[in-house]
Structures are given as structure tokens and as C-alpha cells.
Amino acid sequence: MEEKRERANIAELFGENVFGDRVMRERLPKAVYRRVREMMTEGYELEPAIADSVAQAMKEWAVENGATHYTHWFQPLSGVAAEKHDSFLSGVDSEGRALLEFSGKNLVRSEADASSFPSGGLRATFEARGYTVWDCTSPAFLRKEGDCVTLCIPTAFCAYAGEALDQKTPLLRSMQALNREALRILKLFGIDDAKWVKPSVGAEQEYFLIDREKYLKRKDLIYTGRTLFGSMPAKGQELDDHYFGVLRKRIAAFMRDVDMELWKLGVSAKTEHNEVAPCQHELAPIFEEANLAVDHNQLTMEILQKQAGRHGLECLLHEKPFAGVNGSGKHNNWSVSTDTGLNLLNPGKRPHENQLFLLTLACVLAAVDTHADLLRLSAANVGNDHRLGADEAPPAIISCFLGSQLEDIVAQIIETGRASSSLSGKSLETHVDTLPNLYADVTDRNRTSPFAFTGNKFEFRMVGSGDSIASANIVLNTILAEQFRLAADRLEQASSVKETAWELIRELLTAHQRIVFNGNGYSEEWVQEAARRGLPNLKSSIDAIPAFTSKKAVELFSAFGIYSETELKSRSIVAYENYAKRINIEARAMINISGKQLIPAAIHYVTRLATSVNQVKSACSAADVSAQEDLLLRASELLSDMKRSREKLQSDTDLAASIQDPAARAAAYHTQIVTDMRILRESADALETVIDKDLWPLPSYGDMLFEV
Ligand code: ADP
Ligand code: MG
Numbered sequence: 001m002e003e004k005r006e007r008a009n010i011a012e013l014f015g016e017n018v019f020g021d022r023v024m025r026e027r028l029p030k031a032v033y034r035r036v037r038e039m040m041t042e043g044y045e046l047e048p049a050i051a052d053s054v055a056q057a058m059k060e061w062a063v064e065n066g067a068t069h070y071t072h073w074f075q076p077l078s079g080v081a082a083e084k085h086d087s088f089l090s091g092v093d094s095e096g097r098a099l100l101e102f103s104g105k106n107l108v109r110s111e112a113d114a115s116s117f118p119s120g121g122l123r124a125t126f127e128a129r130g131y132t133v134w135d136c137t138s139p140a141f142l143r144k145e146g147d148c149v150t151l152c153i154p155t156a157f158c159a160y161a162g163e164a165l166d167q168k169t170p171l172l173r174s175m176q177a178l179n180r181e182a183l184r185i186l187k188l189f190g191i192d193d194a195k196w197v198k199p200s201v202g203a204e205q206e207y208f209l210i211d212r213e214k215y216l217k218r219k220d221l222i223y224t225g226r227t228l229f230g231s232m233p234a235k236g237q238e239l240d241d242h243y244f245g246v247l248r249k250r251i252a253a254f255m256r257d258v259d260m261e262l263w264k265l266g267v268s269a270k271t272e273h274n275e276v277a278p279c280q281h282e283l284a285p286i287f288e289e290a291n292l293a294v295d296h297n298q299l300t301m302e303i304l305q306k307q308a309g310r311h312g313l314e315c316l317l318h319e320k321p322f323a324g325v326n327g328s329g330k331h332n333n334w335s336v337s338t339d340t341g342l343n344l345l346n347p348g349k350r351p352h353e354n355q356l357f358l359l360t361l362a363c364v365l366a367a368v369d370t371h372a373d374l375l376r377l378s379a380a381n382v383g384n385d386h387r388l389g390a391d392e393a394p395p396a397i398i399s400c401f402l403g404s405q406l407e408d409i410v411a412q413i414i415e416t417g418r419a420s421s422s423l424s425g426k427s428l429e430t431h432v433d434t435l436p437n438l439y440a441d442v443t444d445r446n447r448t449s450p451f452a453f454t455g456n457k458f459e460f461r462m463v464g465s466g467d468s469i470a471s472a473n474i475v476l477n478t479i480l481a482e483q484f485r486l487a488a489d490r491l492e493q494a495s496s497v498k499e500t501a502w503e504l505i506r507e508l509l510t511a512h513q514r515i516v517f518n519g520n521g522y523s524e525e526w527v528q529e530a531a532r533r534g535l536p537n538l539k540s541s542i543d544a545i546p547a548f549t550s551k552k553a554v555e556l557f558s559a560f561g562i563y564s565e566t567e568l569k570s571r572s573i574v575a576y577e578n579y580a581k582r583i584n585i586e587a588r589a590m591i592n593i594s595g596k597q598l599i600p601a602a603i604h605y606v607t608r609l610a611t612s613v614n615q616v617k618s619a620c621s622a623a624d625v626s627a628q629e630d631l632l633l634r635a636s637e638l639l640s641d642m643k644r645s646r647e648k649l650q651s652d653t654d655l656a657a658s659i660q661d662p663a664a665r666a667a668a669y670h671t672q673i674v675t676d677m678r679i680l681r682e683s684a685d686a687l688e689t690v691i692d693k694d695l696w697p698l699p700s701y702g703d704m705l706f707e708v
Contacts, residue, residue, distance in 0.1 A: 010263055017065075017142040018266040019058050019151075027057040040137050041196060041339070043176075051104025058140055059088060059102035062151035065142055070102060070151040072110045072132035075167045075468060076117040077574045079381075081298050082157075084112055085150060107153065108134045117157075118577065119165055120570030129160040135168060138295045141265050154295055163567050167294070167470035170562050174477035175199060175290060177560040181484035182336060182344070188491045188501075189356050194338035199477050200457075202287030203297045203469050206328035207304055208280050208316040209251060211708055214699040215314035219597075223589045224582070225318035225466070226383070228677070229598070231685040232324045233702035250708070251281070254311040258283070261303050267296045277326040278705040287333060287457075290477070294470045297330070301466070313708070317466040320386035322701060327387040328465035332472050335457035336360070336480065346456040352409050352419035359501055362508035363483035364458065365400060368451060369515035371479045371556065372398035373536050373547040375451070378471040379462035380541035380575070382582040387464070389539050394450035394461050397530045397537045399517035401449030407518055410509050417506050448521035478562050483508075541579055542670040545663075548572035576662035583669040583677075587653045590677055594646045597697040598684050602639040605691045606632055635690050641683035649676040 015022065024033055032053045038044055062070065071083040090101030110132045117130070132155035140153045157166035164170050175198060182197035215221050220228040255272045262269040268286040275282050283304070285296060301317055308315035320327035335345045344360040351357060368375060375398050379388065389396040402410065405423045412419035446452055452459045463472050487504060494500035514533040519526060530537060538544040547553060548568050557563040563571070609632040613625045652672050659665040688696055 013260060013263045014268075015266040016264045017144065018264075019061055019140040020266060021139075023061055024054075024057070027061060029053060036136065046108065046136070048104055051108050053104075055102050055104045055107040058107065058151065059100065062140075062142060062149075063088065063100065066144075066147070066149040067142060067151045068149065070106070070153065072112070072134075072155040073152040074112075074132050074155045074157040075294075075298060075470065076157055076165060077120075077167070077571070077578075078118055079466070079468060079578075081302065082112075082117070083150075083152065084110070086110075110155070112157065117165060118574045119159065120573030120577070130157060130165055131160075132157050135172070135291070137172075137291055139266065141299075163564070163570070167468050167474075168291070170474045170567075171291060171294060171470045171477075173562045174474045174481070174560070177481040177562065178336065178477040178484070181481045181488060184488035184492070185356075185359070185484050186338070188488065188497050191338075191342070191356075194340050194342065196339050197336060197344070198339075199290040199473060200287045200335050200337050200343075201290045201293035201469065201473060202285060202333040202457075203293060203463075204282055204284040204331040204333070205297065205300055205304075206275055206280060206282045206330065206465050208277070208318075208321050208328065209254065209308060209313045209708060210279055210316065210704045212309065212312050212314045214704050214707075217697075217699050218704075219593055220586075220589050220698075221314070221316070221321070224586050225316060226321045226386075226586075227323070227701070227704075228586060228590050229593065229681055229684045229688070229698060230322065230701045231688045233700065233705065248708070250311060250313070254307055254313060255281075255283075257310065258303055258307045261307065262300060265296075265299055265303075267299060267303075269300070275326070275328075277322070279708050280326060280328065287335075290334075290473045294468060294473065297469050319381070319383035319464040319466060322705065323386075324701075325705070327383075329384075329387060329461060330463040330465050330467070330469060332460040332463050332469050332476075333454070333457050334460060334473065334476055343456055345453075345458065347406070347422075350422055351405065352412070352422045355498070355501055355505070358409070358413070358419075358505050359487065361406070361453075362505045362512075363480060363487060365512045365515055366508045367476075367479035367483045368398060368400055369512040370482075371475065371552070372515070373538060373544070373550070374475045374479065374553060374556075375460070375472070376462070376536065376538045377544040377547040378475045379460075379464060379467070380538075380544040381464050381467055382541060382579055383466055384462070384464035385540045388462060394448065395521050395526065395537075396539050397521075397527065397535055398450055398462075398515070399521065399526075399530065399535065400458075400515050401446040401452035401518055401521075402516055403446070403453060403518070406453060407516065410513070410516065413506050414510050414513065417502060446518060446521075449517070450521065474562065478556060478560055481560055482556055540670060541575070542666055545572055545575045545579075545666075548575065573662050576666040579666040580656070580662070580669045583673050584653065584657060587649055587669075587673050587677055590680055591646060591650050591653070593698075594642060594680060594684060598687070599639065599642060599646070601691065601695050601697050602635060602642065602687055605695050606635050606639060608692075608695075609635065631690065635687065638683050638687045638690065642680065642687065645676065645680040645683060649673070649680050652676050 024036060028036065032050055035050050036054060039046060069085045069087045071085045073081060073083050076082050088100040088102055089098055091099045093099055112130050112132050135154045135156055138154035140151060143150045143152050156169040156172065158169060159165050178199060179197050183194065186194050186197065218227065220226065259269045269283055270286050271284045273282055283300065287293065304315045319329065335343050337343045344356065347357050348354045376396065388394065408423050409419040450460065450462045460472055460476065463469055490504060491497050491500055514535065517526065527537065549572050554565050554568060557568060558565060609628050613628045613632065616623050616625050656665060656668040656673055659668055
């Protein structure tokens with residue numbers, strides 16, 4: 001029987017579980033509401049009385065909606081959101097009635113044990129104090145798990161001395177820096193009505209969905225999020241028949257529930273479609289200001305995983321769950337706009353005359369060229385090492401795609417100091433009388449570029465699917481703030497802002513044109529060309545991590561108050577530790593699975609073959625048993641290879657784990673352990689193709705990818 005489903009009315013559902021503007025206006029005293037709005041947009045100090053009033057309204061709203069607990073919700077450096085739950089219960093009155101309390105203090109600040117989160121040495125266990133602090137610019141929301149309803153308050157997480165232990169604090173700092181410098185530029189261009197400038201972000205999220213029962217039979221997926229073993233099935237993604245294909249019923253039902261839940265949380269999930277790989281999908285929201293986009297992407301990942309469970313599915317957010325098929329990433333669409341609706345990256349109808357746009361563009365190119373290493377680092381993680389530089393993903397080299405129109409304008413400016421025309425779009429003839437002719441975009445797409453201009457925004461395509469998008473946006477905001485600052489410093493001294501701005505645009509474009517590349521980013525020629533241009537090619541996370549603490553990075557981040565040198569050092573240590581820990585888990589999982597499941601299965605198989613050879617021979621001595629014997633020989637060989645490489649992996653892992661220095665330990669995992677793991681996998685995967693399917697203990701790639 002068809003399950004009865006809740007009917008969706010987006011307008012009614014949207015934001016139902018959010019303590020957002022509408023609820024605040026209804027429930028807060030007028031003066032308090034006004035103050036909170038001012039605080040959100042202009043960043044005033046919060047007075048205790050206001051905090052008390054907001055807390056009171058928030059609690060009443062939450063309790064009316066069934067909430068029993070509240071939590072400060074934050075994003076520590078472990079990569080997953082964290083929370084500590086407290087109930088609203090504060091005591092019992094003389095008549096035995098429960099007293100509920102949630103004060104301004106509870107709302108604004110909470111203490112969390114900082115020593116249990118990664119801090120890269122910022123916190124020792126004996127100096128554990130850390131604080132979560134309310135971020136009033138991201139609305140509180142209700143999380144509903146069956147009957148259990150919790151009020152979640154987005155917060156920043158800092159150590160006792162104020163160092164950031166999370167992603168939100170530096171993100172907010174970077175937005176502040178960008179706002180300050182961009183307003184200076186706008187003022188120089190005579191735009192005085194803008195109160196603020198903020199980055200807007202829309203993150204397209206890719207993920208895989210597989211059957212949960214199969215998932216539960218694979219310890220590698222459970223422990224590491226990816227398959228550590230598995231040979232390719234006869235069919236992969238070569239037919240491209242999954243991309244944008246019709247959604248199957250089970251998947252469509254899942255997506256609908258994801259949308260509904262996200263809408264209730266005020267996340268504007270907009271498009272959902274199948275991706276390139278079998279059982280790979282994508283969800284894109286409508287863009288919003290960066291801080292909300294980061295929080296909402298975190299929530300999106302959580303909801304995808306939760307809803308998958310309800311549909312008997314498992315959502316894999318790992319960057320490369322299956323070797324040999326496309327991995328998953330996140331496209332971070334980014335632009336910079338004012339409260340008055342002016343997008344600095346909007347070229348308008350006559351881009352060659354739009355000086356503010358061209359200056360912004362020149363600043364972005366200068367920023368990306370100067371700090372390509374930091375941008376690359378912002379997308380570095382263990383899982384993403386399988387994508388970046390591999391076939392389907394953007395290469396590990398940062399470059400910018402501009403498209404034909406802007407490329408032409410840039411060339412004109414470099415040559416003459418001005419551009420006198422813009423290429424225009426063309427009309428597209430369908431040659432079918434009943435189809436309308438279309439107006440084609442001025443520029444085609446380039447899917448191979450890691451940083452592509454797409455109409456009125458840049459799309460940074462390197463971010464890993466399981467990662468927070470915070471790091472990428474922290475870097476983007478800060479490096480643009482730096483170029484805006486340099487530009488404003490110069491323009492403020494100029495006798496003619498217009499003339500000097502043209503000079504500056506030309507200088508920046510000339511100096512940084514090497515970062516522009518419109519060709520095929522996946523080709524080998526580009527790797528060589530990029531080397532000739534002197535662009536960094538940081539092939540793995542381990543190569544990228546030193547960028548955290550380079551002199552250039554320390555100067556940049558401390559000049560804008562984003563990270564102190566101490567914070568940068570701590571982040572690089574966290575990155576090294578995280579790398580080593582994750583590879584260590586993968587190695588141990590491989591040792592375990594091969595020892596407990598694969599080797600026994602192989603022994604079983606060879607024994608079965610040997611018995612069969614003996615039995616056939618004794619029944620009929622003339623029978624040809626060469627087929628069985630060949631198989632027996634091959635399987636025994638692979639079995640002994642597997643045993644040997646497993647032992648090597650085991651002893652090398654023990655050795656790597658004992659290295660004290662975080663950078664040296666991570667390097668050992670990167671060079672030695674990753675290689676050992678590859679070798680062990682080769683023998684196991686070869687065995688899988690030889691052994692009877694009913695004896696192989698792990699669901700195969702074919703089972704997982706094509707039976708959802
Ligand atoms: P594409 O198909 O080119 O990848 P879409 O128009 O589907 O682009 O948008 C992809 C993502 O980019 C969506 O999340 C969308 O909301 C976001 N986006 C669109 N315009 C902007 C913008 N000006 N700034 C930031 N993100 C944007
Ligand atoms: Mg895109």
C-alpha cells in the first residue's frame with residue numbers, strides 16, 4: 001500500500017523550525033526586536049537585558065514546539081558539528097512543579113570542555129576551558145528526532161584566551177574584513193548608500209546513496225566512509241546514463257523528504273539531480289550570505305544522512321567512496337554584494353565600461369594568483385587527495401576560467417589600458433520551426449576549471465564533499481579583502497580615482513594574467529604549462545599544509561585579524577594529526593578486514609578447490625582438472641601475496657604511529673602507508689575476481705552501485 005505522505009506546501013513549511021525574523025517580530029517587544037536587528041547587521045555589543053528578553057521568547061517558542069532541551073551548536077576543527085545538550089529544567093518549586101529556565105546568559109555563552117576537541121596544542125588537557133558564544137546572525141532552530149525536540153543555537157567556539165577553536169570565528173572575522181575594505185572601494189566609486197558588503201555563497205553538494213543493508217556488511221564504509229577493497233564491475237559510468245537520468249522512486253521519495261526537512265529549517269534546497277556516477281546525486285540550495293550558507297551546508301549534510309537512514313539507504317559524503325568511479329565534491333559559488341543588492345561581480349550589459357566590476361575582477365585574479373597555495377589548502381583533506389589531480393576532478397593546480405567575453409576584455413585592457421567593446425551573446429538556431437530560437441550565453445561553461453567565472457559569481461570547485469565550506473570562504477574573503485585594501489590605499493591618495501583605477505586594473509591584470517586559463521584543466525599539457533608559468537601544483541594535502549604557516553600567510557591573516565600566528569600553527573598541527581589519524585584508521589580497517597574476512601574466505605575457496613580436484617581425480621583419473629588446478633594456483637598465489645602485504649602494512653603502520661612529530665608522522669603515512677595499502681588492495685581485488693561470489697564476504701561494487 002502506498003504510504004500516506006505529508007502534503008508539501010513550501011510557503012507554509014518554509015522556516016517552520018527556525019527562530020527567524022518572522023517569529024522574532026511576532027514575539028519580541030518592538031524595541032528589543034529593533035535592537036536585535038541592528039546587532040545582526042551592524043554588530044553592536046549585546047546588552048544583558050536584550051539577551052534576557054530574546055532568551056525568554058526563544059524558550060517559550062521552543063517549548064511550545066515541544067522542545068525539552070537546548071544546545072549550543074558549533075563547528076570544531078574535527079569537521080563535524082558538535083553540541084552539548086542541557087534541559088530547560090532549572091529546579092522544582094515548593095509545590096513540586098518543574099521550573100524551566102533559559103536566561104540571556106544561557107543563550108549568549110556556555111562553557112565547553114575545549115581539551116577534547118582538536119586544538120593543535122592550543123589547549124592542554126589541564127587547561128580545558130573553552131566557550132561557545134551565540135552567533136546572532138545565524139538563527140536558532142529546532143532539531144526534531146521523533147519526540148525529542150532540541151533548540152539549537154549556532155555559536156562560535158573559542159579557547160579561554162580567545163583563540164578560535166572552530167570554523168565560524170575566523171569566517172566571521174573574514175567577512176568583517178571584507179566588509180570594511182569593500183566599503184572603502186564603494187565610497188571611492190561614489191556609492192554611499194550601502195551599509196554593508198557581504199559574500200554570498202551557494203554550495204552544490206554531491207553525495208552517494210547506497211542500500212543500507214549492504215553498507216552494514218562493509219566495515220570499511222562504516223569506519224572510513226569509503227571502500228578500501230572492491231574490484232570494478234563490468235559496467236561503470238562509461239555510458240553516462242545516470243547523469244540527469246530520471247529519479248527512481250525510492251530516491252525521489254528520499255529527496256522529497258530531504259527537501260521538506262530542509263525547508264522547515266529555512267534551508268532553500270532548490271535543485272536535486274542524479275550525478276555522473278551510478279547512485280551519485282547532487283543537491284543545490286539558493287545562495288545566501290556566507291555565514292548562513294556554511295551553517296546550512298552543515299545541516300544539509302546532517303539531514304541527508306539522517307533521511308537516508310529512514311529510507312533504508314546510506315548517504316556517503318566521502319570524496320571518493322568507490323575507486324574507479326567519479327568522486328564527490330562541493331562547488332562553492334561565491335560573489336560579493338551590498339545590502340542594496342549590488343553584486344560587485346555582476347558584469348552588467350557593458351562589462352568593458354563597468355569599472356567597479358573590472359576592478360573587483362582584477363582584485364580577485366590578483367588575490368587568487370597571490371594566494372593560490374592557500375586556496376588549494378582550503379580544499380585539502382585526506383579524502384580529497386583521491387580527487388584533486390585525478391581524472392574527473394579539478395586538478396590540484398589553481399587557475400581561473402574567465403570565458404571568452406572577459407578574456408577578450410582583459411586582453412584589450414592589458415594591451416591598451418582600456419577596453420572598447422564587449423563580445424555579445426549570440427542567438428541559437430534550433431532549426432526546428434516549432435521550437436523557439438534561444439539567446440545563448442556569452443560564454444560557454446568550462447567544467448575542468450577549479451575556479452570559474454560563471455556569469456556573476458566565481459565557482460570554486462575543489463572543496464571536498466564531506467568538508468565544511470568554511471575554510472574556502474575564509475580564504476576567499478580574506479584574500480579579496482587584502483587586494484581591496486591595497487587598491488583603496490592607493491585610490492584614496494589619487495587625484496583622479498577614475499584614471500588611477502584604470503591604471504591599477506591594467507597593472508593587476510598584467511601582473512596576474514598567468515592565473516587565467518580557459519583550456520582543458522584535466523590535460524597533461526596544462527600541468528606542464530602551469531609549471532612553466534610558475535603556478536604551484538600541490539598534489540596532496542601533505543604538500544598543501546605548509547601553506548598555513550608560510551611568512552606570506554602569517555602576514556596576510558594577522559594583518560586582517562583572521563588568525564594569529566599561534567592559531568595558524570595550531571591549525572597546521574590539527575591538519576597533520578587529522579591526516580595521520582584518518583590514514584591510520586584506514587590502514588587498521590584494511591588489516592582487520594583482510595585478516596578476519598578476506599583471508600579466511602580465500603582459504604575456504606582454495607580448500608574447496610583442492611577437495612574438488614582430489615575428488616574428481618579419484619572418481620575418474622583420466623578427467624582433466626587443469627582448470628581447477630590453474631584457479632587453485634592463482635588463488636593460492638594471491639592469497640600468499642595478500643598475507644605478505646598485510647603483514648607489511650601492519651608493521652609499517654605500527655612504526656608510523658610511533659613517530660612523535662606530527663608533520664613527520666603524517667609524511668610517513670602519506671608515503672609508506674598509502675603505498676602499502678594500495679599493494680594490499682591489489683591482491684585482494686584480484687582475488688575477488690577469482691573467488692566464487694557466494695564466498696566473498698563483502699558486497700561487490702556491482703551490488704552497491706547498481707542495486708539501490
Ligand atoms: P550552475 O548551474 O552554473 O552551477 P546555478 O545557477 O544552478 O549554477 O547555481 C549554482 C549555485 O550557485 C546555486 O546554489 C545558486 O544559488 C548559486 N548562485 C547563483 N548566483 C549566485 C551568486 N550571485 N552568488 C553566489 N552564489 C550564487
Ligand atoms: Mg555548478
